[in-house]
Amino acid sequence: MDWMEEAAVRLKKRREILFSKDSVYLQDLRSLLREQNHKVLTLWALDLAAESAAALKEKYPQERRPEEALAAAWDWASGRIKMREAQRKILDCHAFAKELEQKEDIALCHAIGQACAVVHAPGHAMGYPIYDLTAILRRLGIKHAAGAVEQRKQDYIDRLFYWADRSGDPQRRWASFLEQQP
Numbered sequence: 284m285d286w287m288e289e290a291a292v293r294l295k296k297r298r299e300i301l302f303s304k305d306s307v308y309l310q311d312l313r314s315l316l317r318e319q320n321h322k323v324l325t326l327w328a329l330d331l332a333a334e335s336a337a338a339l340k341e342k343y344p345q346e347r348r349p350e351e352a353l354a355a356a357w358d359w360a361s362g363r364i365k366m367r368e369a370q371r372k373i374l375d376c377h378a379f380a381k382e383l384e385q386k387e388d389i390a391l392c393h394a395i396g397q398a399c400a401v402v403h404a405p406g407h408a409m410g411y412p413i414y415d416l417t418a419i420l421r422r423l424g425i426k427h428a429a430g431a432v433e434q435r436k437q438d439y440i441d442r443l444f445y446w447a448d449r450s451g452d453p454q455r456r457w458a459s460f461l462e463q464q465p
Contacts, residue, residue, distance in 0.1 A: 286432065290425055299386070301417040304409045312436060315443055316408045322461055324401050324408045325360050326446040329353065331411055331439070332398035335391045335418075342388060349395045352376035356399035362458035366403065373399045390418035402461075412439055 286308035290301040304313065316324065336349040352372045359369035373396050380392035397410025412435075419435060420428050 287425055287429065290420055294420075294425065299389070299417075300413060301420050302413045304413060309409070309412065309436075312412060312439055313409055315440060316405075319405075319443065319447060320450070321405050322457065323443070323447050323450045324405045325461065326450055327439075327443050328398035328401035328408055328411050329356055329360070330442060330446065331415070332356075332395045335395050335398075335415065339388060339391055339395075346379060348372070348375045348379040349392060352395055352399050356402050360402045360458055360461060361456045369399070369402065385421075387418045387421035390414045390421060394418065412436070 286302070286306060289303075289306055289308070293301045293303075302309065319327070332353050336353050339346065339349045352369075352375065355364060355369040355372035358364040359366060376392055376399070377396045380389045380396075383389050383392065391414070394411050394414035397407050397414060400407040400410070416432055416435060419431050422428075423431055
């Protein structure tokens with residue numbers, strides 16, 4: 284079953300998330316993510332989340348929770364704040380999703396939350412594409428999203444390699460739990 288068929292089945296079953304970490308379509312990305320260290324995944328996820336936060340800011344200019352979650356995740360990754368403070372902001376971003384009606388925007392909020400949680404655990408890295416791709420399908424519809432989904436997946440891969448080449452920047456400050464990573 285290709286990703287469009289899988290998403291159509293999930294949509295028919297009224298699932299909120301239209302992709303899965305086990306989707307055959309995402310296995311190459313999943314393998315690449317597993318090969319990266321925690322710092323690379325953090326840089327990659329927070330970079331992508333910044334786009335989603337900007338998209339939400341355009342639609343909800345008074346809403347600050349997605350931006351605050353992203354800022355807190357950067358502060359946590361750099362050791363400026365502790366986990367609990369960042370966790371609160373991330374949970375607030377997820378709470379914002381519960382206040383929304385547009386499924387695309389709900390998915391974007393959750394994508395940001397998953398990306399920010401990569402600071403805590405690299406296993407959250409697949410959460411961003413799962414929710415982000417769901418947002419694309421919600422916005423464009425399955426029949427019209429093929430090119431956008433395929434381009435976005437390639438963007439994930441390209442950015443992963445970009446950050447893999449730049450994660451060793453000696454000017455970047457890391458929290459001690461991330462600094463210990465290779």
